[in-house]
Amino acid sequence: MKHFLQQGFSLIEVMVVVAIIGLLASIAVPGYQDYVRSGNAAEAPANLANCRVQAEQFYQDNFTYVGFACNPTDARFFDYTIDNQTATSYTLIATGRAAQNMGNFSFTVNQDNAKTSTYDGTTGATCWLTSASGSC
Template sequence: MTRQQFAVKVAAVRRRSLQGFTLIEVMIVVAVIGILAGLAVPSYNDYIRRGQLPEAFNALSEYRVKMEQYYQDNRNYGGTACASAASANGWNTFPTTIKYFTFTCALDTATGDTAKQSYTITATGGLSKAVGHVYTINERGERKTTKFKNATVDQGCWLTSGAVC
């Protein structure tokens, strides 16, 4: 091979390398990005949802403690509404919405109760990824999940990641 032939081959290789990507190469990259996004977006959404659920758990626990304190002072959980005495006006504004959940309280929820000796506080998801989640707690401290990821369930715990306690 002469020097001139070698120079022609080197120039041809340089021209090919300067032409850019082929359509097949671009399509492969787009497909790989699509597959990665298809896996990452649902995982990220689930991560965000799980981060919003503790708001309900913390507030339900806090409301339960306040209801028990109210009971210690009044020997019932309320008259016409949960914690209805003036002493509880700072916190008993049911229904109330924090950020992702709305909280309601109902009296006389135990079977046969007519003396205001039972209650159920319910947290209902109303914003962002918390929509479709409903959690409850009662005077016995029983935690329940009645709706999880928009599906009706009946679990004796507060579900966060799976449909089983």
């Protein structure tokens, strides 16, 4: 009786390894994507807070908000606009760029520091959400 030495892996062994890797990837990839979006979403509150300080400085210098512009130089994931701009009021808006996979995100703040947000589809009526769980 001859004994043959086994070299390499059988097809079944390779298929089991591929199945395990696929299962692990199906769990890890969505978590990683959420982590990346969370990091990208931090841009908007930081820039809106900075723009709000600039708006108040503009008001102190000019006694009006008319003419103030919010143009963050590091805007990569959001577009920034000003709505309802009058002599005594404004609303700063950061809208996520769909091309950057941030289309479900938006943040606002007004002259009274009233904040609202939509964080990946979850709405925060009185704050800037920092996670999809709805916590501020």
